[in-house]
Each structure stands twice: as structure tokens, then as C-alpha cells.
Amino acid sequence: MTTSRNWKVTLAGxxxxxxxxxxxxxxxxxxxxELLKDADITYGHLEMNFADYDELKWPARGQGIGSFMMADPEIAKDLRWAGFDIMSTAHNHSFDFGAEGLLATKKHMKAAGIVTAGTGADLELASEPGYVEKKNGRVALVSTSSGNQHFMWASHPKGALRGRPGVNPLRLNxxxxxxxxxxxxxxxxxxxLNIAKAPKHGREGSFGIQIPGAQQWGDPDSFFVGDRCEIISRCHxxxxxxxxxxIDEARSMADLVIVAHHFSVSDGPRGDTPPKFVQQFARAAIDGGADIYVGHxxxxTLGIEIYNGKPIFYGLGNFFAQSEFIQRVPYDSYxxxxxxxxxxxxxxxxAHPLHPGLDTPSDTWWSxxxxxxxxxxxxxxRILLHPVEMGRDSSGQANQTRRTGKGEHHLTEGRPMMAKGEDAVRILDRYRRLSEPFGTYIEIRNGVGIVEL
Incomplete structure (x- = not known):
């Protein structure tokens, strides 16, 4: 290992x-x-499971609006070919095919030579950092997810009961x-309506409402009187x-620490501002020893904040968008x-529609x-932003640029390629606009976004 602590890090969504x-x-x-490989360490978020179908039993969840993410394990080798060294696997699809799918994904990623973090055979293994050895030093990744259903959370063993495989959760209040x-x-x-119920964990003076059908999920929604109406979200x-x-373990045992946080929920409609719980965790992660925080x-894409000299990327956005090519779609989705x-x-x-994000045009899904x-x-x-598109432009119409198939519904290829011209400027201008409230200023020069610090 060299004594240098200068790093060139590449991040993809x-x-x-x-x-x-x-x-x-x-x-x-x-x-x-070339951009993925031109780095000391390259990170991406794997929003997919890899398994052969004889490794699986059945889809593990009955709620079917979200896609059931599963792909051929051979594709993991292409990710390594592309330059990915380390990837987060904690997300709301990690348990789509149960423990079998989750553990198979880790196995196939390891076989492909990519380090993962965020899922495991029990809570301790799901929570532990993943480490990769590079010439410039040791890199750690801590990966967690907010918004998963209860049965997706990893658990500790107790007595004669084994721990439950699952994700490393970051639950919310x-x-x-x-x-x-x-x-x-x-x-x-x-x-x-006879649905008033006092919350067990609410602040003094709060009152609760227990929505029918949600009784099995625990405490009712907690309300308290203030000077305005606001949803307040905090990390559990x-x-x-x-x-x-x-994160503290990673700080002690590695030279560079990346923290990845997947959040599929919000404290209101999904917009262009990260939720309060995301900002709370991102800053706590940096304070706790992380060098880079990435959200997805x-x-x-969402804004960029520089906090105590360390970057917070609140939303990386998509990098591959190929959910409509999933070959085995379960009954629940139909x-x-x-x-x-x-x-x-x-x-x-x-069949269409069959996957979220693809039923209406989106100017943010494909870039x-x-x-x-x-x-x-x-x-x-210094931070450089190189815009990419996945087969549609970033206009409000999301005009298709690369199509697959000849059916009535035009499937979009979903593979990243360098964006150009007006499309590149639109993609970068979104980063610029959403980063300014955090005091981060992006200069757009020759089709590249630049942050000088």
C-alpha cells in the first residue's frame, strides 16, 4: 500500500x-x-437480485405494484467488467424472492469479484461493512435501507432460533x-369512526388514529398540536x-468509508428535496466517520451538500433502467x-403497465x-458530473432515443450512454438547481458539471 491518501472515486446510481x-x-x-474504470474505487447500487431459478422457492411478498427484481447471475460479471468494485445491496427489493434470493445475490456477486454490503444471513452480517483492498488503501462500505416491510428486516439469533436473513434496516419514526x-x-x-387510539410512544399530549387494516403494524399514527401542520420524520x-x-468500525479499519442509504419512503410526496430523516442520517454518518454519503x-437525482468538507449526494438516480425486461413476472404483479x-x-x-415508473413519461427516471x-x-x-441517459431524454415528454422490440408499447433499452447537447445541459442543470439550497454551486462547462472546493 502506498502512503498517499489521495483518492479518485467514481459513483454511479x-x-x-x-x-x-x-x-x-x-x-x-x-x-x-472508461469513466467507471478511471478511479481508485468505483461504487454503484445494485437494485436487482441475481439467482438461477432452481435456487429460489417463490416470490416472498404479495404486494405487487413494485417490480420483482431478478436477473441472470451472469450479468454480475458484466458489472465487474464495467469496473464496479463495491456495491450496496440493501433496498426495498432485496427480499423479493425471500432469503434464498437475497443470499444467492450475495453469492453471485462475490463470485463475480464485487464486494457487497447491506444484506446478510442475520442482522450482524447485514450490518457489517464490506471491505475491498485497493492499491491506494482499504475501502469500506456500510449499506442500509429505509422503507422495507417488517419481514424484510434481518434479525439477531436468540436461543434456539436462528437469525433472519434480510436487509440492514434504518427504520423511521x-x-x-x-x-x-x-x-x-x-x-x-x-x-x-371509533378509530382513536393513544400512541404508546408519542410525546406528551399526543393522540393517535389507528387506521383499519393497519392494526398489526404496531403503534398508531401520532399527532400533536403545534403552530402549523408538518410531517416530522426521524431515524429509529x-x-x-x-x-x-x-460506520465507526469502518472508520477504524479502512482508509476510505462510503455510506449508502436506500430510502423508498418519504415524509410527504416524493419531490426534489430529501426527507428530514435522510438529512439527519447523512449528517450523522459524516459526523460518525464516513467520507462519502450516497442516497438513492x-x-x-437530488441535490449535493458539502458538510464539514465531506460530500453528501442525496439522490444518485438510476444508472440502468431495465425493469421492464424482467422475464419471470409473478402473479402478484399482474x-x-x-x-x-x-x-x-x-x-x-x-404486458403493460407492469412496472412502476414506466406507466407515465418521466423526466427524471432515465437520466x-x-x-x-x-x-x-x-x-x-473537486467533483465532476458526467451526464448519462438510458434511452429517453430528460425533457418533460421523455422522448425515446433507443427502443427495443416492435410491440405497441415501446420498450426503452435502459442502458447508460453519455448524454449530449441540450439533454446533457438539462441533466446537469437539475443538479445545479437542487444543490444551490445546500450552498453547493455547480459550474456547467463543456457538458460536464464541476464543483471546485
Whole structure:
């Protein structure tokens, strides 16, 4: 190992990939590979599971609006070919095919030569950092996820009971502050429907509403009176403490620490501002020893903050967008999207709609950036944003640029290629606009976003 602590780090976003890609040789695709490989360490988020179908039993969840992410394990080798060294695996699809799918994914990623973190055979293994040895030093990744259903959380063993495989969770606490008039109306509403219930863990003076059908999920929603109406979200303290212990371990045992946080929920509609719990965890992670925080989950790019000299990327956005090429789609998805499941043998994965994010045009789903960081002694000196597109432009119409198939519904290829011209400027201008509220200023020069520190 050298004594230098200068790092060149490359970050890429959510990889929902379902097709091999190493055979492609378009110049704008080869440039993507060059950027991924031009680094001391390259990180990405794996929003996919890898398994042979004889390794699986059945889909593990009945809720079918979200895609059931599964792909051929051979594709993991293409990720390594592209230059990925380390990837996070904690997300809301980690348990789509149960423990079998989750553990198979880790096995196939290891076989491909990619280090992972965020999932495991029990809570200790899911929470521990992943480590990769590089010429410039040792790199650690801590990966966690917010928004998973209860049965997806990894657990500790106890007595004769084995721990449950799953994700490293970062659970959340929500409170609802409302003004006095709204509180009177809400209490009257709850009493008339007989759904008022005192929360066990609410602050003094709070009241609760237990929505029918949600009784099995624990405490009711907690409301308290304030001077305005606001949703307040915080990290679950025990999960926050556990993740900070993992970050402290990584800080002690590695030379560079990346923390990845997948969040599929919000404290309101998904917009362009990260939720309060995300900002809380991102800053706590940096304070706890992380050098880089990366967020993802909303499938859109969000702003960049420089906090105590360390970068916080609140939303990396998509990097591969190929969920509509999933070959084995379970019954639950057809049912959730309103297809006639009485004709299930006649339905195919080409049915539309069948996957979220693809049923309406989106100017954020199909674009992001490859992010390069130049670091000196763990301090960021320069950030470069290289815009990419995945087969549609970033206009409001999301015009298709690369199509697959000849069906009535135009499938979009979903593979990243360098964005150009007006499309590149739009992608970068979104980063610029969303980063300014955090005091981060991005200069757009020759199709590249630049942050000088």
C-alpha cells in the first residue's frame, strides 16, 4: 500500500439491469466504461437480485405494484467488467424472492469479484461493512435501507432460533404536527369512526388514529398540536445507533468509508428535496466517520451538500433502467396492475403497465450522472458530473432515443450512454438547481458539471 491518501472515486446510481451489456461498443457507451474504470474505487447500487431459478422457492411478498427484481447471475460479471468494485445491496427489493434470493445475490456477486454490503444471513452480517483492498488503501462500505416491510428486516439469533436473513434496516419514526383547528377536526373524525387510539410512544399530549387494516403494524399514527401542520420524520434510534457503530468500525479499519442509504419512503410526496430523516442520517454518518454519503431510492437525482468538507449526494438516480425486461413476472404483479389474472397463462412479461415508473413519461427516471470525486487526505477537492441517459431524454415528454422490440408499447433499452447537447445541459442543470439550497454551486462547462472546493 502506498502512503498517499489521495483518492479518485467514481459513483454511479441505481442499477436495475436485466440484460448483458459487455458486448456493446458504441463510443458513447465505451466512454461510460472508461469513466467507471478511471478511479481508485468505483461504487454503484445494485437494485436487482441475481439467482438461477432452481435456487429460489417463490416470490416472498404479495404486494405487487413494485417490480420483482431478478436477473441472470451472469450479468454480475458484466458489472465487474464495467469496473464496479463495491456495491450496496440493501433496498426495498432485496427480499423479493425471500432469503434464498437475497443470499444467492450475495453469492453471485462475490463470485463475480464485487464486494457487497447491506444484506446478510442475520442482522450482524447485514450490518457489517464490506471491505475491498485497493492499491491506494482499504475501502469500506456500510449499506442500509429505509422503507422495507417488517419481514424484510434481518434479525439477531436468540436461543434456539436462528437469525433472519434480510436487509440492514434504518427504520423511521413519523409524527404529525397539526394546528389547533385541524386537531379538533381530526379528533372529532376519529371519535365518530371509533378509530382513536393513544400512541404508546408519542410525546406528551399526543393522540393517535389507528387506521383499519393497519392494526398489526404496531403503534398508531401520532399527532400533536403545534403552530402549523408538518410531517416530522426521524431515524429509529436503535437502528441509527447500530449503523453508526458500523460506520465507526469502518472508520477504524479502512482508509476510505462510503455510506449508502436506500430510502423508498418519504415524509410527504416524493419531490426534489430529501426527507428530514435522510438529512439527519447523512449528517450523522459524516459526523460518525464516513467520507462519502450516497442516497438513492426515489429513482431521481437530488441535490449535493458539502458538510464539514465531506460530500453528501442525496439522490444518485438510476444508472440502468431495465425493469421492464424482467422475464419471470409473478402473479402478484399482474394482479396489482389490473390485468385479468383469470387469464394468467395468456399473460406475458410484455404486458403493460407492469412496472412502476414506466406507466407515465418521466423526466427524471432515465437520466443521471457518473460522479467523479478527487480527494486529498479524505477531503474533496473537486467533483465532476458526467451526464448519462438510458434511452429517453430528460425533457418533460421523455422522448425515446433507443427502443427495443416492435410491440405497441415501446420498450426503452435502459442502458447508460453519455448524454449530449441540450439533454446533457438539462441533466446537469437539475443538479445545479437542487444543490444551490445546500450552498453547493455547480459550474456547467463543456457538458460536464464541476464543483471546485
Amino acid at each position: 441505481e442499477c436495475m439491469l436485466n440484460r448483458p451489456f459487455a458486448m456493446h461498443d458504441e463510443p458513447d457507451f465505451l466512454k461510460v466504461g 413519523f409524527e404529525f404536527m397539526i394546528d389547533e383547528q385541524t386537531a379538533r377536526n381530526l379528533k372529532d373524525f376519529a371519535q365518530k 434510534q436503535r437502528d441509527l445507533d447500530r449503523n453508526l457503530r458500523s 431510492g426515489w429513482h431521481r 394482479d396489482a396492475w389490473g390485468h385479468d389474472v383469470d387469464r394468467l397463462p395468456m399473460l406475458t412479461p410484455a 443521471s450522472a457518473i460522479i467523479q470525486l478527487e480527494m486529498d487526505d479524505q477531503k474533496v477537492k
